Amino acid sequence: MINRRQMLALTGGIAAVAAVAPAFSFARASDGFFEITAGPAKKKLYTDGDVEADLWAYNASNPGPQIRVKAGERVKVRLINNLEEPTSIHWHGIRIQNDMDGVAGLTQDPVPPGGTFEYDFVVPDAGTYWYHAHNRSWNQVARGLYGPLIVEEVEPAFDRDHDITVVIDDWRLRDDGNLDLESLGNLMDWSHAGRLGNYLTVNGDSAPVFPLKRGEAYRVRLINVANARVMEIGADGAEGSILAYDGQTLPEPETIPSDPLLIGPAQRMDLLIRADKDFPLQLVTRGDRFSFVEFSVKDNEGAAVAEVKLPTAGTLPEPDLSSASTYTLEMTGGAMGQFVETRYNGKVLEGEDFRRTGQVWAFNGVANLSDTPFFSAKQGETIVVEVRNETSFVHAMHTHGHHFRVVEREGSTVDESARWRDTFLIGPSQKVRIAFVADNPGKWLFHCHMLEHAAAGMNTWFEVA
Numbered sequence: 001m002i003n004r005r006q007m008l009a010l011t012g013g014i015a016a017v018a019a020v021a022p023a024f025s026f027a028r029a030s031d032g033f034f035e036i037t038a039g040p041a042k043k044k045l046y047t048d049g050d051v052e053a054d055l056w057a058y059n060a061s062n063p064g065p066q067i068r069v070k071a072g073e074r075v076k077v078r079l080i081n082n083l084e085e086p087t088s089i090h091w092h093g094i095r096i097q098n099d100m101d102g103v104a105g106l107t108q109d110p111v112p113p114g115g116t117f118e119y120d121f122v123v124p125d126a127g128t129y130w131y132h133a134h135n136r137s138w139n140q141v142a143r144g145l146y147g148p149l150i151v152e153e154v155e156p157a158f159d160r161d162h163d164i165t166v167v168i169d170d171w172r173l174r175d176d177g178n179l180d181l182e183s184l185g186n187l188m189d190w191s192h193a194g195r196l197g198n199y200l201t202v203n204g205d206s207a208p209v210f211p212l213k214r215g216e217a218y219r220v221r222l223i224n225v226a227n228a229r230v231m232e233i234g235a236d237g238a239e240g241s242i243l244a245y246d247g248q249t250l251p252e253p254e255t256i257p258s259d260p261l262l263i264g265p266a267q268r269m270d271l272l273i274r275a276d277k278d279f280p281l282q283l284v285t286r287g288d289r290f291s292f293v294e295f296s297v298k299d300n301e302g303a304a305v306a307e308v309k310l311p312t313a314g315t316l317p318e319p320d321l322s323s324a325s326t327y328t329l330e331m332t333g334g335a336m337g338q339f340v341e342t343r344y345n346g347k348v349l350e351g352e353d354f355r356r357t358g359q360v361w362a363f364n365g366v367a368n369l370s371d372t373p374f375f376s377a378k379q380g381e382t383i384v385v386e387v388r389n390e391t392s393f394v395h396a397m398h399t400h401g402h403h404f405r406v407v408e409r410e411g412s413t414v415d416e417s418a419r420w421r422d423t424f425l426i427g428p429s430q431k432v433r434i435a436f437v438a439d440n441p442g443k444w445l446f447h448c449h450m451l452e453h454a455a456a457g458m459n460t461w462f463e464v465a
């Protein structure tokens with residue numbers, strides 16, 4: 001097997017080919033539904049590999065077709081399942097109507113092979129989102145079942161030529177360039193940091209180059225679709241600011257810090273970039289830096305540089321901490337974790353049960369979903385969840401149907417108070433408190449977005465009446 005250093009090093013050589021933001025196309029059926037077919041597809045990922053990789057893809061494309069709509073519009077998608085196993089689509093970060101959330105086993109039945117499902121929902125907030133398979137997602141997302149979902153402002157702040165989507169994935173490939181399927185489901189990955197890849201792509205390509213015009217302002221939408229990799233991204237040379245986290249625009253842009261940008265699995269970050277000279281984005285890992293995308297600056301031939309009107313922040317209901325109901329979530333399990341009695345499907349796990357069931361993590365002593373919710377909220381109630389990570393690993397916790405504020409992060413001096421998020425990172429032994437208004441009725445998943453951790457127990461759900 002190619003080791004991580006060799007493979008990541010491959011992305012160090014920037015491709016000579018200029019890649020513009022890919023044009024995505026859709027078949028729209030006569031009844032107005034976009035059709036998305038999940039099925040097998042081939043694509044060469046590893047440029048020096050011998051073979052095309054056998055992927056699972058939406059409309060035979062990796063990433064899946066880019067869905068672009070405007071805030072307040074309806075999205076109608078007919079999912080057609082041409083896979084060999086059941087599937088569903090989750091619309092990550094959308095404050096969506098519950099029965100359209102796409103969580104197989106909680107908000108809908110999985111769509112069987114040969115079956116279809118019609119998603120029909122309104123997107124309330126402009127921002128950067130994505131969609132992905134939500135049945136056996138540790139397997140289906142790893143094979144390529146995801147795509148960007150971009151909700152434009154009603155009056156877009158940037159035109160299409162100045163709005164760049166950067167979908168970043170890490171794949172685990174074999175020497176010949178095909179997917180390493182044998183390692184899927186490996187309990188070693190499940191009980192450690194999740195299934196990390198050894199090869200990065202951007203919009204399904206190796207190290208693409210995006211041309212920019214000198215001095216002009218661009219929005220760059222970064223989306224981490226990796227199963228488990230927390231990406232530390234060096235953006236030295238990028239002059240600009242952070243406009244949004246997880247799809248929600250900040251009231252005031254933040255300056256891009258000199259430290260690498262930290263983007264966990266499923267998280268997004270929108271940057272405002274204005275460049276005078278070429279610069280790469282680099283993955284920082286174990287002290288090394290690997291360029292995985294380059295922005296190449298061209299003269300704008302004396303044309304006037306357009307003024308930018310910044311996007312404005314949305315209006316989410318602000319949590320009222322004085323009246324909040326507080327719940328505690330203890331995360332336990334995994335390698336090097338303290339042993340805690342764990343129940344799965346109502347039964348205490350012991351001995352060989354862990355290996356047999358693959359349930360090696362737990363929330364409050366329960367692995368995966370139980371019949372009763374973690375908590376039940378009244379609609380409009382402010383909820384505070386105090387999450388205590390009693391494990392030896394970092395996690396990426398995701399709430400469905402709601403964005404939240406991080407109101408306390410143990411040991412941190414970073415001011416996160418202006419940010420809304422749908423996914424937060426929590427370090428080993430760290431305590432984080434989040435707060436949100438439970439305003440969206442239904443049954444909502446709350447889970448680790450390191451997909452192996454979720455499959456191995458880090459899943460719970462809450463109910464809003």
Ligand SMILES: [Cu+2]
Nearest residue numbers: 395448450453
């Ligand atoms: Cu995790």
